[in-house]
Amino acid sequence: MSLTTPNAVLVLEDGSRYEGRAYGAEGTTFGEIVFATGMSGYQETLTDPSYAGQIVLMTAPHIGNTGMNDKDMESRRIWVAGYAVRDASRIVSNFRAERSLDNDLDHEGIVGIQGIDTRAVTRHIRSKGSMRAGIFSGAAAAEPAEVQLSQVLEADQMAGKNLSAQVSTQEEYVVPAVGEKIGSVAILDLGVKTSTVNYIAERGFDAHVLPQTVTAEQILAMKPSALFFSNGPGDPAASDKHVELLSTVLKAGIPFFGICFGNQLLGRALGFSTYKLPFGHRGINQPVLDKATGRVEITSQNHGFAVDAPIDGVLESPAGFGRVEVSHYSLNDQVVEGLRCLDINAFSVQYHPEAASGPHDSNYLFDRFRDMVLASATTSGASN
CATH class of the missing domain: 3.40.50.880 (Class I glutamine amidotransferase (GATase) domain)
Structure with missing residues (x-):
């Protein structure tokens, strides 16, 4: 990943902030922050409609090395509201891969963040519970912290939501x-x-x-x-x-x-x-x-x-x-x-x-x- 990749920040509704680098599409996204503990199967997770409305944080530290393919799609598209990983693979090294995860995220407009301490975020969520969050990348990452937090607090709660x-x-x-x-x-x-x-x-x-x-x-x-x-x-x-x-x-x-x-x-x-x-x-x-x-x-x-x-x-x-x-x-x-x-x-x-x-x-x-x-x-x- 280029060192010139725009910065990004993950903001939780309790004011916690985690700075990293943009991953996938640039922009702003909101959803309920949740963690997934699978060491494999990230494509199945991303294309599972049950994750609609959620920013998914992967606890496995290295994501993307097997790329993406059409056969493993669990539905017609990626459904997560946002994606957060620690180390995004720089290359794809699997014979079944047809394209990279980064490319698919970008193509489908999924705003993500990489390079954050996913263990720290996971421990925080386990202590405080799932909560609303936002990922701000590219130009949005430069917005004042108080403006970013106010946008997160204006987002919908998952409770009471029909999707x-x-x-x-x-x-x-x-x-x-x-x-x-x-x-x-x-x-x-x-x-x-x-x-x-x-x-x-x-x-x-x-x-x-x-x-x-x-x-x-x-x-x-x-x-x-x-x-x-x-x-x-x-x-x-x-x-x-x-x-x-x-x-x-x-x-x-x-x-x-x-x-x-x-x-x-x-x-x-x-x-x-x-x-x-x-x-x-x-x-x-x-x-x-x-x-x-x-x-x-x-x-x-x-x-x-x-x-x-x-x-x-x-x-x-x-x-x-x-x-x-x-x-x-x-x-x-x-x-x-x-x-x-x-x-x-x-x-x-x-x-x-x-x-x-x-x-x-x-x-x-x-x-x-x-x-x-x-x-x-x-x-x-x-x-x-």
């Missing part, structure tokens, strides 16, 4: 079943990743990816074998229409599987509340306990909100859907990481079993989903 419309597909599309077709799945795109759709299609389902504006009546008219709610950004408390949609479809007896944001929306449909975590879970090394098997899974996660429910015992759904239990929980802080309904065909997990860059400990959940749908169809056929 589904920003990341969802505008038109329905279908990924055909791979191999023998056994049914169809209606996928509500709240920020779905390419891997998710492919994994569902590989289980023998036509994957119908639907815009977030779809209604319960439209889904029921499709007569799908199951409904799936994807991951996505924003506050689940600001997505009441999706909760109502899910409640209607659950009452119709259609099997359901949800991940990440979908887990939070199932929790709310069952009658539980959600809350904002101090600094969230982000990265590809999060330990989760599967209560049914006692197995510990190393998972990929990206969430700043969680379902508020006790992790022990069988619960009664406050919304009248019968018995529910927390199926998985975090071994770091006992946060709810999965829900399983005992009287209806529905379950969800808070983490990402579709993580393309790994780990793949939880990929079996797509098989569990397939088995649930097949069992439900058999039971339904017998009752008819």
Whole structure:
């Protein structure tokens, strides 16, 4: 990187400042500052729609050496609001690379910063919690500190924010079943990743990816074998229409599987509340306990909100859907990481079993989903 690269500064809403050098596009950007702990898979992180509205700080010190390619894209574009790294690679040295990370950030207008002490920022966020932040690079870096801070404080909070419309597909599309077709799945795109759709299609389902504006009546008219709610950004408390949609479809007896944001929306449909975590879970090394098997899974996660429910015992759904239990929980802080309904065909997990860059400990959940749908169809056929 040239020594003449314009300066840049990361400003947090509590007044903390971290000076570095411009990375990617020059200008100004605002978002919630969060840290991601993955040592690899930065392209999957950048193109995960769940990161919309967030300035992502990478804890791995060296970023960009494997470049970027079209195959590893998890969606149609980079979604992060900003990007902060310690050491940006000066060269690309991977045979799969088609271009550099710096070029992609610049091309897509993503304002970033490099050369800052990311460990210090991470420790600060872990102590104070995630907060609003801004990156000012190029000419914007020379603005008075008080002006920069005032702009950060005027930015939106993540709590109460609905971002589904920003990341969802505008038109329905279908990924055909791979191999023998056994049914169809209606996928509500709240920020779905390419891997998710492919994994569902590989289980023998036509994957119908639907815009977030779809209604319960439209889904029921499709007569799908199951409904799936994807991951996505924003506050689940600001997505009441999706909760109502899910409640209607659950009452119709259609099997359901949800991940990440979908887990939070199932929790709310069952009658539980959600809350904002101090600094969230982000990265590809999060330990989760599967209560049914006692197995510990190393998972990929990206969430700043969680379902508020006790992790022990069988619960009664406050919304009248019968018995529910927390199926998985975090071994770091006992946060709810999965829900399983005992009287209806529905379950969800808070983490990402579709993580393309790994780990793949939880990929079996797509098989569990397939088995649930097949069992439900058999039971339904017998009752008819």
